[in-house]
Amino acid sequence: VPYSFCSQPRSLPPRPKYRQQSDAAETEKGPRRYGNIMIDPRVVRGNALSIRLLPESTWLSAPEVKKQKKLQKKLLARKLTQEQIRPGTPEPVEGREHVHVQTELYLEEISDRIIEVDGECQTDEFLDRPPTPLFIPAKTGKDVATQIEEGELFDFDIEVKPILEVLIGKTVEQALLEVMEEEELAQLWSHQRAFAELRNAEFAELQRLEEQDRRIREEKERRRLEHLEKLRKQKETAEKVAARAFAQRYLADLIPSVFNNLHASGFFYDPVERDIETEFLPWLMSEVEETLQKKVLARMMLDSLIRTVVEKRLDEFSHPPPSAQTEAAAEEPTATDVAPQVSGEADAADQPAAEEEETD
Known part of the structure; x- marks a missing residue:
């Protein structure tokens, strides 16, 4: 069973006439009295973290729990089906609403309906509290007065002298x-x-002495640097003289050998000889090559003519002897008779060419 609490009925506290100064918008609330929950049997006793064990009489076995769940599901499904099967009242027209009426055969007067009456009540608004008046304590004791005549308490001429x-x-x-x-x-x-x-005089003297000391130190440093520069130049001059003497002694035999090597390598040459090697000989070789090419071409042409003549004569010798008419025709000069003469002339022309090659 879930925990629930309900307080005892009580009367409303008296309403104050003025608002509180701290919060004028809120009304003062009276003390509230609540019931004692320590004797309520529904409140759990003991540690809240401990397991609360129910009595054994309330325990249910697993089959019984399943059976109860199935029954609950069946009842819920039956209720839903009944609600779906039963036709409902259509929705009211806009501006109207449904009212429960009696549909039995005999009408009965409804007497258990409570008569309701509306009542209104207007309360006064909260009034601001008037300002608290200043506190004026009441007088205590009695008022007493006395009269002092002129000159009784103070004489100016006498009293002012010591002042x-x-x-x-x-x-x-x-x-x-x-x-x-x-x-x-x-x-x-x-x-x-x-x-x-x-x-200031001492400071000026100190500055003069410091300036003098500075000048002396600068002069000393300058002279030291000049002496070092002089020694460096003397050393450099001595090294240059020694290097020059060594170079002269070393190059005395080096120059002739270098010139000989350069001459042998071809750096020093005769201009006429170089001109012949670079200009004349290439031209001569090109001309000789051109002449040889012409000779080779002439020989090739001659060989082709000789081959043609030989082939024609071979054809003539391979045929049978001709008749009288053919003999008369054969007596006339033909191209085959001219061919040996041409070949003879070519041989005669080849002989001088061969002689020229031998002379070359």
Whole structure:
């Protein structure tokens, strides 16, 4: 069973006439009294983290739990089917609403309906609390008065004399102190000026000595650098003289050998010989090559003519002897008779060419 709590009925607290100064918008609430829940049997006792064991009489076995769940599902399904099967009342037209009426055969008066009456009540608005008046304590004791005549308590001529003496004495004393202070300040200023002059003179002398020392140090450093530069130049000159002497002694035999090697390598040449090698010989070789090509071409042409003549004669010798008419025709000069003559001339032309090649 879930926990629930309900307080006992109580009467409303009296309403104050004025609002509170701290929060005028809220009304004061009276004390509330609640019931004692320590005796309520529904409240669990003991540690809240511990397991609460139910009595054995309330325990259910697993089959019974399953059976109860199935029954609940069946009841819920049956209820849903009944609601779906039963036709419902259509929705009311806009601006109207349904009202429950009696549809039995005999009408009965409904007497258990409670008569309702609307009532209204207007309460007064909260009034602001008036400002608290100032606290004025009540008088205590009795008022007493007395009368003092002129000259009874104070005589100005007599009473003012010691006051004037004190004021004048203090004024004179203060004036003397100020004069002494001024004289002391003047002496201090004179001593300060003298000290400042002495200090400035000493400072000027110190600056002069420092400047003199600086010039001496700079002169010393300059002369030291000049001496070092002089020694460096002397050493460099000696090294150059030694290097020059060594180079002359080393190059005495080197120059002739270098020139000989350059001459042998071809760096020193005869211009006529070089011109012949670079200009004349290439031209001569090209001309000779061209002449040889012409000779080779002439020989090839001659060989082709000789081959043609030989083939024709071979054809003539391979045929049977001709008749009388053919003999008469054969007596006439033909191209085959001219061919040996041409070949003979070509052989005669080849002989001088061969002689020229041998001379070349």
